[in-house]
Amino acid sequence: MKPDFNLTLYLVTDSGMVPADKTLAQIVDEAIQGGVTIVQLREKTADTGAFIALARSLQKVTKNYGVPLLINDRIDVALAIDADGVHIGQDDMSLVEARRILGPNKIIGMSVQTAAEAEAAMCDGADYLGIGVCFDTETKQISTDALRGPAGVRQVWEHALEVGPVRAVTIGGVNEYNAVHVLDYTRSAKGVPLEGVAVVSAIMAAEDPCAAAKVLRSQVSFAMERSWASKQATAYVDRSAASVCQAAAGVVARVRATDGARPLVQHMTNAVVMNDCANACLALGGSPIMAPAAEEQADLARNVSALVVNIGTLTSAQIPGIRAAMRCARLYNTPIVLDPVGMGISTFRKSFVYEILRDYGVHVIKANAGEVASLLGSDEVSMQGVDSIGAGFSDPAAAVSALSRRHRCIVVMTGRADYVSDGTSTFAVRNGHPMQACISGSGCMVGTAVATFIQTVAHEDPLAGALAGLVAVNVAAEHAAVSADVRGPGTFRPAFIDEMHRLSDDILLSEMRVERA
Numbered sequence: 001m002k003p004d005f006n007l008t009l010y011l012v013t014d015s016g017m018v019p020a021d022k023t024l025a026q027i028v029d030e031a032i033q034g035g036v037t038i039v040q041l042r043e044k045t046a047d048t049g050a051f052i053a054l055a056r057s058l059q060k061v062t063k064n065y066g067v068p069l070l071i072n073d074r075i076d077v078a079l080a081i082d083a084d085g086v087h088i089g090q091d092d093m094s095l096v097e098a099r100r101i102l103g104p105n106k107i108i109g110m111s112v113q114t115a116a117e118a119e120a121a122m123c124d125g126a127d128y129l130g131i132g133v134c135f136d137t138e139t140k141q142i143s144t145d146a147l148r149g150p151a152g153v154r155q156v157w158e159h160a161l162e163v164g165p166v167r168a169v170t171i172g173g174v175n176e177y178n179a180v181h182v183l184d185y186t187r188s189a190k191g192v193p194l195e196g197v198a199v200v201s202a203i204m205a206a207e208d209p210c211a212a213a214k215v216l217r218s219q220v221s222f223a224m225e226r227s228w229a230s231k232q233a234t235a236y237v238d239r240s241a242a243s244v245c246q247a248a249a250g251v252v253a254r255v256r257a258t259d260g261a262r263p264l265v266q267h268m269t270n271a272v273v274m275n276d277c278a279n280a281c282l283a284l285g286g287s288p289i290m291a292p293a294a295e296e297q298a299d300l301a302r303n304v305s306a307l308v309v310n311i312g313t314l315t316s317a318q319i320p321g322i323r324a325a326m327r328c329a330r331l332y333n334t335p336i337v338l339d340p341v342g343m344g345i346s347t348f349r350k351s352f353v354y355e356i357l358r359d360y361g362v363h364v365i366k367a368n369a370g371e372v373a374s375l376l377g378s379d380e381v382s383m384q385g386v387d388s389i390g391a392g393f394s395d396p397a398a399a400v401s402a403l404s405r406r407h408r409c410i411v412v413m414t415g416r417a418d419y420v421s422d423g424t425s426t427f428a429v430r431n432g433h434p435m436q437a438c439i440s441g442s443g444c445m446v447g448t449a450v451a452t453f454i455q456t457v458a459h460e461d462p463l464a465g466a467l468a469g470l471v472a473v474n475v476a477a478e479h480a481a482v483s484a485d486v487r488g489p490g491t492f493r494p495a496f497i498d499e500m501h502r503l504s505d506d507i508l509l510s511e512m513r514v515e516r517a
């Protein structure tokens with residue numbers, strides 16, 4: 001009988017990464033103790049005799065834990081040690097031939113890069129697919145056109161699911177920082193996840209392979225069970241405006257009730273709005289921090305409740321700090337709010353935003369209509385500098401919903417009317433005041449507010465968290481605009497902060513104007 005196998009955390013070995021004071025078998029032993037569920041011995045230069053000896057030494061370990069051992073490419077080595085199976089690539093022996101030699105009781109996995117390759121491998125009886133290459137890697141030379149990114153992996157996976165029952169992992173540059181993003185992002189439209197991830201260096205090159213495997217295993221479990229994408233997959237609910245408003249008010253009440261334990265909101269933000277965002281965060285009940293240095297992200301990360309990345313005054317010097325902050329946020333599953341300010345104005349901004357969305361993913365995109373159009377590759381809305389101009393989208397609800405589904409995140413679009421969507425439920429928010437458009441940074445303050453509120457519910461109900469932030473700012477603006485001492489934008493700005501400070505969940509609930517879009 002074919003052995004059962006579990007693809008949750010798939011270790012592909014590389015003896016070139018074994019330190020001088022250890023053996024490959026020791027590393028595999030530690031990695032299995034940390035949570036590796038299946039092992040592939042991959043030797044690219046070993047002679048047949050040495051390959052077989054190494055395979056035997058690993059087999060002792062894997063058998064001890066009941067973990068399957070597969071051999072990369074070499075059917076002869078698999079036969080020699082009676083391994084549990086093989087993993088073959090497109091340029092290796094054909095799957096049909098390998099199956100004929102190994103028989104029905106061995107596991108055969110196959111590498112695929114395209115939908116057609118996946119379909120062919122399934123028709124030929126592959127037991128699982130290794131879909132890649134996800135991200136670039138130093139472990140193996142990969143040509144640029146073989147890089148799929150999570151979006152390309154999702155395409156192949158969705159096609160395979162249409163063909164029939166299938167099991168798969170992805171491989172290439174996957175690590176503890178991006179595993180949740182990769183698994184969330186590659187879920188099919190119906191929410192079916194890959195079964196796990198395959199890694200080489202994330203474990204093989206780790207100082208402590210057991211600890212590295214533990215972190216990876218918990219990240220995979222998080223993606224399968226606790227991330228919002230996993231919950232959405234099991235319960236796509238089309239929600240009423242009343243129920244989301246109630247939930248949003250509840251979020252505000254929770255943040256306001258945290259006596260002293262304010263959420264720490266880390267901002268990698270722009271120089272124009274930094275002070276306003278810090279004050280808005282404080283007024284709303286958060287605790288702002290603006291710590292841009294790459295060197296301090298790891299120290300900060302454990303205590304950060306939410307991260308805002310706002311590229312309004314992006315410079316090359318800021319990029320390493322933003323990357324470090326994103327990696328840390330991902331490791332701790334800290335919600336990330338992206339404000340792609342003026343992304344359409346330059347290739348520099350655009351390519352950094354695409355990098356963020358491809359390599360890390362975010363929990364919320366907060367953008368104006370021009371930025372949403374740029375993200376969708378649509379020319380329906382134009383920008384002047386960082387401002388959106390013209391009448392906006394003919395169907396704004398469809399635009400935000402499409403963007404949300406594409407990036408598996410909440411989308412908040414600000415404008416004359418604001419929209420918020422989780423890809424299933426989309427709402428128009430009619431609160432707000434024209435005076436907001438007369439001061440700089442009012443959109444950025446929405447990003448700050450979303451981050452301040454979302455942290456309590458980021459993995460349960462991020463739609464409510466995002467709505468809370470959006471409406472809090474808009475209702476505060478309505479109050480500020482009619483306050484007696486406001487005579488124009490200059491006096492509006494401090495009154496706006498005052499009103500954020502005075503907000504309560506009751507005020508919000510009674511004044512929210514939110515409708516299904």
Ligand SMILES: Cc1ncc(COP(=O)(O)OP(=O)(O)O)c(N)n1
Binds near residue numbers: 090129
């Ligand atoms: C699980 C898994 N997926 C893909 C590969 C890559 O295999 P292949 O295309 O045969 O390339 P090499 O590993 O031979 O370089 C893999 N090994 N494992």
Ligand SMILES: Cc1ncsc1CCOP(=O)(O)O
Binds near residue numbers: 140171
């Ligand atoms: C064997 C292989 N096949 C595609 S990418 C890759 C190497 C992945 O290595 P890492 O997990 O270190 O990026």
